[in-house]
Amino acid sequence: xxxxxxxxxxxxxxxxxxxxxxxxxxxxxxxxxxxxxxxxxxxxxxxxxxxxxxxxxxxxxxxxxxxxxxxxxxxxxxxxxxxxxxxxxxxxxxxxxxxxxxxxxxxxxxxxxxxxxxxxxxxxxxxxxxxxxxxxxxxxxxxxxxxxxxxxxxxxxxxxxxxxxxxxxxxxxxxxxxxxxxxxxxxxxxxxxxxxxxxxxxxxxxxx
Amino acid sequence: xxxxxxxxxxxxxxxxxxxxxxxxxxxxxxxxxxxxxxxxxxxxxxxxxxxxxxxxxxxxxxxxxxxxxxxxxxxxxxxxxxxxxxxxxxxxxxxx
Numbered sequence: 001x002x003x004x005x006x007x008x009x010x011x012x013x014x015x016x017x018x019x020x021x022x023x024x025x026x027x028x029x030x031x032x033x034x035x036x037x038x039x040x041x042x043x044x045x046x047x048x049x050x051x052x053x054x055x056x057x058x059x060x061x062x063x064x065x066x067x068x069x070x071x072x073x074x075x076x077x078x079x080x081x082x083x084x085x086x087x088x089x090x091x092x093x094x095x096x097x098x099x100x101x102x103x104x105x106x107x108x109x110x111x112x113x114x115x116x117x118x119x120x121x122x123x124x125x126x127x128x129x130x131x132x133x134x135x136x137x138x139x140x141x142x143x144x145x146x147x148x149x150x151x152x153x154x155x156x157x158x159x160x161x162x163x164x165x166x167x168x169x170x171x172x173x174x175x176x177x178x179x180x181x182x183x184x185x186x187x188x189x190x191x192x193x194x195x196x197x198x199x200x201x202x203x204x205x206x207x208x
Numbered sequence: 209x210x211x212x213x214x215x216x217x218x219x220x221x222x223x224x225x226x227x228x229x230x231x232x233x234x235x236x237x238x239x240x241x242x243x244x245x246x247x248x249x250x251x252x253x254x255x256x257x258x259x260x261x262x263x264x265x266x267x268x269x270x271x272x273x274x275x276x277x278x279x280x281x282x283x284x285x286x287x288x289x290x291x292x293x294x295x296x297x298x299x300x301x302x303x304x
Contacts, residue, residue: 009228011217038219040228066213108213129211149215191229195239198225199284203241203301 007063008106012040014060014067016092019045019185023073027184028172028193029138030068032165033145035197036156036204039066045187061096065107066149069093072114072136074122090123110148112141138165160204167200168193241284242276243301244269254279273304 013034017027034041042064044057051059061067069089077086096109111131113119119131132148134140142161175192176182184193220228226236240256247253252272253262263279266272269287276285286301 011215011220012228035225037215038217039215040220040225108211110211148212150212151215154219191231191235192239194229195226195231195236198222199239199241202222203286 008065009040009063010065011038012042012064012066014064014096015041015043016067016069016089016096017043018070018073018086018089020073024184025138025169026070026072026134026136026141028168029141029165030070030145031190031193032168032197032200033142033161034149035194036161036164036201037145037149037151039149041194043190045185045190057092058095058099061092061099061107067096067107067109068112069096069109070112071119071122071131072112072134074118093123112144138162154205156201156205160201163204164197164200168197171196238280238283240280241286242280243286243288244272244276245288246290 015030015034017023017030019027031041042060044053044060069092071089071093073086074090075085076083093109093111096107100107100109111119111126111129113131113133114136116133120127132144134144139158139162142158142165146155146158146161172184172193175189175196176184179186179188179192181189183189222240223236226239231239237256243255245253245255246269247262247265251265251267252269254264254266254272254276255262264272264275266275269290273285273287285304287304289300289302
């Protein structure tokens with residue numbers, strides 16, 4: 001049976017990132033930066049139940065015009081019960097690459113990394129595709145996002161995007177308290193971060 | 209080679225963005241900031257983003273802030289600056 005493909009949302013960006021407490025500033029930076037650029041971030045946190053996770057992830061990638069794959073955390077994860085590398089992010093990147101190869105006008109993927117040249121070692125099949133190197137800094141994420149997504153008009157500056165990032169970061173404790181959680185990697189908190197980022201970006205751009 | 213794309217889709221409005229995120233109208237309303245601005249008559253109007261009409265008009269800024277807090281206890285309140293200070297000048301918004 002042929003699977004029905006979701007409509008592609010032209011300004012949606014699938015974020016393939018590690019849900020890791022140490023990744024918190026970069027997670028907020030991706031949200032703030034993408035929203036400030038007029039894009040809509042999507043993550044796997046809010047996926048509806050009832051369908052196999054892999055199918056949901058694939059549908060999410062297919063529904064987004066762009067995807068960002070942050071391969072900063074490709075090292076060995078020593079958390080019990082087994083020390084293993086984390087395959088989820090490279091695997092999802094593979095899904096996006098395959099999807100783009102068969103539908104080049106419907107999807108574009110980007111790789112973000114902390115370290116220069118590491119990708120050549122960790123994923124040499126992608127040699128020839130340069131990753132965006134953010135250096136593990138929020139400002140680096142903003143810089144690379146604005147290198148990747150170019151608006152013909154109203155391209156925000158990196159300091160403006162950082163201002164949105166700071167506004168969202170300040171609201172984190174309140175948002176988590178309202179969501180009744182300590183983790184920022186939850187669906188409701190994600191929605192609230194996005195909305196806060198939009199409010200902050202619109203205010204800065206004079207769109208009240 | 210590093211890739212880049214030209215983004216030509218219009219920047220969504222706050223309402224469109226909220227819908228895209230799957231936020232309910234009620235949730236959007238609670239997150240949507242309230243603006244308090246001084247009117248030429250000298251009183252203070254409370255309005256939501258995107259709304260031209262004031263929902264309430266009160267004689268003082270203090271009364272307007274108190275009313276805004278009643279309307280949206282967890283929401284963001286932005287007050288129009290009415291003085292030039294070292295923290296900001298007129299025509300800027302002060303976040304409470």
